[in-house]
Amino acid sequence: MLKLLSIHTSYGHIKALKDIDIEIAKGEIVCLIGSNGAGKTTTLLTISGILKPDSGDMIFEGESLKNMAPHNVVNKGICQVPEGRRIFPRLTVSENLEMGAYSIGKRQKTKGKQYNMEKVFNLFPVLKERTKQMGGTLSGGEQQMLAIGRALMANPKLLLLDEPSLGLAPIMVSKIFKTIKEINEEGVTILLVEQNAKAALRLSHRGYVLENGVIKLSGRGEDLLHNENVKKAYLGD
Amino acid sequence: MHAGTLCIHDNILTFLLKFPAMLLQQLINGLTLGGVYALIALGYTMVYGILELINFAHGEIYMLGAYLGIIFLGLFTVIGLTSVSLPLALFFTVLLTIVVCSAYGFAMEKVAYKPLRNAPRLSPLISAIGISIFLQNYVMLTQGATDQVFPQRFGDSGLQFLNVSMTYLQALIIIVSGLLMLSLHLFIQKTRMGKAMRAVAQDKTMAALAGINVNGIISVTFIIGAGLAAMAGIMVASYYGLVNYYIGYIAGIKAFTAAVLGGIGNIPGAMVGGIILGLVESAGAAYISSEYKDAYAFIILIVILLIKPAGILGKNTEEKV
Numbered sequence: 001m002l003k004l005l006s007i008h009t010s011y012g013h014i015k016a017l018k019d020i021d022i023e024i025a026k027g028e029i030v031c032l033i034g035s036n037g038a039g040k041t042t043t044l045l046t047i048s049g050i051l052k053p054d055s056g057d058m059i060f061e062g063e064s065l066k067n068m069a070p071h072n073v074v075n076k077g078i079c080q081v082p083e084g085r086r087i088f089p090r091l092t093v094s095e096n097l098e099m100g101a102y103s104i105g106k107r108q109k110t111k112g113k114q115y116n117m118e119k120v121f122n123l124f125p126v127l128k129e130r131t132k133q134m135g136g137t138l139s140g141g142e143q144q145m146l147a148i149g150r151a152l153m154a155n156p157k158l159l160l161l162d163e164p165s166l167g168l169a170p171i172m173v174s175k176i177f178k179t180i181k182e183i184n185e186e187g188v189t190i191l192l193v194e195q196n197a198k199a200a201l202r203l204s205h206r207g208y209v210l211e212n213g214v215i216k217l218s219g220r221g222e223d224l225l226h227n228e229n230v231k232k233a234y235l236g237d
Numbered sequence: 238m239h240a241g242t243l244c245i246h247d248n249i250l251t252f253l254l255k256f257p258a259m260l261l262q263q264l265i266n267g268l269t270l271g272g273v274y275a276l277i278a279l280g281y282t283m284v285y286g287i288l289e290l291i292n293f294a295h296g297e298i299y300m301l302g303a304y305l306g307i308i309f310l311g312l313f314t315v316i317g318l319t320s321v322s323l324p325l326a327l328f329f330t331v332l333l334t335i336v337v338c339s340a341y342g343f344a345m346e347k348v349a350y351k352p353l354r355n356a357p358r359l360s361p362l363i364s365a366i367g368i369s370i371f372l373q374n375y376v377m378l379t380q381g382a383t384d385q386v387f388p389q390r391f392g393d394s395g396l397q398f399l400n401v402s403m404t405y406l407q408a409l410i411i412i413v414s415g416l417l418m419l420s421l422h423l424f425i426q427k428t429r430m431g432k433a434m435r436a437v438a439q440d441k442t443m444a445a446l447a448g449i450n451v452n453g454i455i456s457v458t459f460i461i462g463a464g465l466a467a468m469a470g471i472m473v474a475s476y477y478g479l480v481n482y483y484i485g486y487i488a489g490i491k492a493f494t495a496a497v498l499g500g501i502g503n504i505p506g507a508m509v510g511g512i513i514l515g516l517v518e519s520a521g522a523a524y525i526s527s528e529y530k531d532a533y534a535f536i537i538l539i540v541i542l543l544i545k546p547a548g549i550l551g552k553n554t555e556e557k558v
């Protein structure tokens with residue numbers, strides 16, 4: 001479904017990604033783990049078109065994303081829940097969700113939008129009670145639900161999640177992971193970035209380990225869970 | 238002794254009678270001016286809300302609006318449309334002026350600001366001054382340095398009550414400004430694109446990740462701001478009857494003051510700021526001195542920067558659209 005072919009991305013002189021190859025098949029949950037500053041966020045922002053790669057290519061369903069503007073990447077069906085959630089603080093909960101559906105506003109009638117909103121409310125009933133509340137006044141957990149809901153509003157084929165469990169209480173973390181699995185079972189392919197490597201690898205079909213902008217390891221989730229190097233560096237065993 | 242008391246009585250009486258009338262008169266004059274300032278101020282504040290950039294060339298769009306109003310209405314006079322139907326001629330004048338000014342606003346952003354999106358903050362400011370000088374001289378060269386006359390006189394006919402008068406033109410300006418502000422408010426609060434404008438103002442990267450064409454929204458912002466300024470330009474040209482190539486400078490500074498007064502980046506703030514500025518100016522002209530008509534705006538600007546730099550409705554430096 002998505003293929004990154006030797007992607008290099010830099011911030012000015014700083015080379016953040018070096019020769020990244022990642023492949024994601026339809027229906028998979030793939031996770032990307034690595035320590036702080038490894039380049040995980042950079043990878044997702046490059047896929048979404050926010051950062052332009054210096055070289056390499058990205059092919060999504062046979063089409064290159066390399067020179068695509070971010071909103072067109074969304075139009076192709078790739079949505080991102082970014083690091084730090086980035087809820088629009090002075091838009092209400094329902095306006096935040098509507099913005100998530102911006103790309104389908106033109107293609108479908110409001111019925112599609114309404115349908116998606118109902119689906120999001122089924123997934124996260126708390127949001128339904130807070131439609132008129134400003135996004136910035138939600139709690140961290142609610143904001144994370146809203147961020148995921150907002151991304152789902154566009155009917156993504158591929159969902160990119162950047163550390164969705166960061167800063168959440170354990171009960172909320174397991175709820176988010178459960179939800180990710182549910183979303184995947186509905187047919188959405190997922191690329192998950194996580195610090196919480198153990199939970200992420202358990203959930204994922206396959207995983208990649210990123211270190212200093214380079215892919216160090218990749219394999220099936222279970223295999224990585226039992227890999228000695230991964231255990232030492234990321235699982236704290 | 239007796240006569241003297243009577244005389245004072247008389248003066249007080251006429252003053253008391255005249256005072257509310259004069260006040261009401263200044264209110265009408267002030268609202269007319271204030272509506273126009275508010276329309277221009279909205280352009281400053283919307284662009285600031287989205288790009289954190291003061292578009293110092295915005296006043297020139299207003300000036301272009303005034304000139305284009307004269308040119309198009311002059312054209313319709315020559316081809317005889319004004320004598321067939323004046324409202325129709327005015328409608329097409331307004332429509333064409335807004336379209337052309339919006340095109341200028343659109344082009345201005347693409348030429349002067351977009352290439353400098355990631356440059357230091359001083360660069361777009363210098364670019365704005367360049368555009369401003371260019372447009373003034375372009376109009377001076379093509380239209381001449383002398384005053385141009387608005388081809389239609391609307392005269393002083395209007396409503397008269399005691400000593401208070403409101404011309405039909407004043408009423409029209411107040412109503413049109415009010416309606417435009419109301420429409421803009423509804424557009425920004427209720428429509429899909431208006432919400433996207435607010436989203437872009439709050440977080441451009443996230444807006445792009447949500448599928449919003451950020452550059453498109455920025456263009457729309459400039460286009461709407463220019464359209465409102467064009468409308469202000471036509472109304473002022475018809476109100477005063479005369480325009481010159483440098484009117485954009487002073488009007489621009491006044492509208493900028495209005496935007497800062499209300500809280501730059503805050504849309505209702507620009508409306509409130511514009512109206513307050515109009516009221517202060519006409520009251521100042523009536524009760525203090527009309528010589529200093531243009532100075533009141535600067536006094537307000539200095540005072541507001543000293544006591545409440547965030548403006549009346551601005552809550553903090555973060556508050557935007």
Ligand SMILES: Nc1ncnc2c1ncn2[C@@H]1O[C@H](COP(=O)(O)OP(=O)(O)OP(=O)(O)O)[C@@H](O)[C@H]1O
Nearest residue numbers: 011014016034035036037038039040041042043083
């Ligand atoms: N805007 C930026 N300008 C310069 N360097 C940056 C910028 N953003 C990230 N970097 C650098 O790029 C490298 C990769 O950063 P990135 O944010 O992708 O890491 P990450 O794996 O997401 O880390 P974390 O787990 O802390 O979120 C880091 O060395 C970081 O310092």
Ligand SMILES: [Mg+2]
Nearest residue numbers: 040041042083
């Ligand atoms: Mg990160």
